[in-house]
Amino acid sequence: MRANVSFGEDSTVFPDATRPLVVSGLCKSFTSGRRPNKRRIRAVDDVSLDVPHRSVYGLIGANGSGKSTLIRVLSTLVLADSGTVEVFGHDVERESMRVRQLMNRVSADPSFFGQMSAIENLLFFGRVYGLAPGDVRRRSVEIMDRLGLSTQHQKGMVKELSRGQQQKIAVARAFLTSPVLMLLDEPTTGLDPRSKRDVQEFVREVQRDHDATIFLTTHDMAEAEALCDRIAFIAGGRIVAEGTPFELRSLVASGTDADVDDIDMEDVFMTLTGRSVEDDEEEEEVSVHG
């Protein structure tokens, strides 16, 4: 499985081939409720990130911390209030079609046409990315075989498959198009340990062997530490810390007598954000003028 396009060959495809994802001062608020209880919720608050090329970059936060909104902005599904997002130098708002050609996404909810088979679903999603039907069939089977899905499951109706099997098909759908930027939004949430391991190994394999840069949101600390080259913590819509796993642990260790190796990412998250990643966050209400 190779990327459709190579870096450096076409400057119009990659105006900035070395910076897969650059987020600058991104803000997004939503209106919630109805009059007279209408209020503005700030979901993403001045977020800036620079994801290194060919890395796995983790974004860790509790439910309601702004992870999914940020992923939706990156996916061209939500428009930001202010700030910019560039994918390989392409602005996600002004050049959304170009950006969509370069990325794909796995969401926590697999989301398929339940009455259709895995192959039929992948055939559709592959074709809307411009792939030939024969290529889609061949690559779908390759990826699903690699993820341990039997032929029977590949041909059965998606709604009759387990959640773990559906999530593997979601992973296959995303990697089918050979994206050079992959957004993984809690891809292993709710999976059994075996399925979780299969997906994580596949992500590691893609990261090791192919051109993809991976942006991963999770609240699974072990997963983040195992997969990610760099990690950012998000709380209340803001990035509160960013660095390699070792740098983040060192940051916390520096304020205590503990050895860096004795500090795990859960400790780091609690120290830097003041809350557990398992706690749902209250959405922050803001006053918005204009």
Next chain:
Amino acid sequence: MAETAVSFTLPAQVRLGWAFVERQTNLWKRHWAWEVVWMVYGVVNTLAITFIAKELTDAGVVSGAAANDLLLFLLVGTLVWAYLSAVLDDVSLVITWERWEGTIEHTLMAPVPRVAQLIGTAVFGVLHALLRTSLIMVLSLPFFDISLGRAAWTSAFAILLVGSLSLIGLGILAGVLPMLYPERGEQMSFMIQALVLLISGVYYSVETLPGWLQVVSHISPATYLLRGVRSAMIDGASLGEVAGDLGALVVFAVVLVPLSIATFKAAERWAKRTGRLKRHG
């Protein structure tokens, strides 16, 4: 902020649009039981309405050529309504269906020009409606002693073809509502269909309507579609004789199709601004 366009060749757009035709066909095959339900409903509705004309004939209220004309008037009305509502359903549910299945975000983040998606969905809608309506007609005709000797099939098909384009435009406009109003948009789409049924002269001529509704009937493309098909099937009107209705339908198509696609894009942008693209149900 203005979008910088990525150009897609026409063959590429056709291929992308055809992916939606294939997907809808796969879904249609999987939901065959519902197709049977709608087919039975369509046949029963056609028979139930057209038997009214038979009763009036048997009671001597109408006779001779007038009886045949009345049978054809109601038969054409029910068949065109079956066709029209099938097209409107298939096109206007483009967003609702994706919300039900939960695939809306994945479909909308695919690098597909919206025009290819909408036209692909509409092409399936027209083919599906043609097949369903043809079957309803074949199953209904044996129940009545109808003479189609004067029918001008070329004129009828021309009206249906051009009329379908304006129906596609109307369907896309109705499909915008579920994007703007995730919880009530589907019901609002059906209300548009109901309004079209009332004002377009499906089961009666528009002259039967109160004066102000007759004025409103002019803004429904279905009014011209029904009148044109009836002229062709009942009076044997030539292409020249249905040119007025054909012209009106061309104008509707030229205005409604680009307008509906532009409106859809604007609604999508608004939905992205307000975070309304998530799945429901």
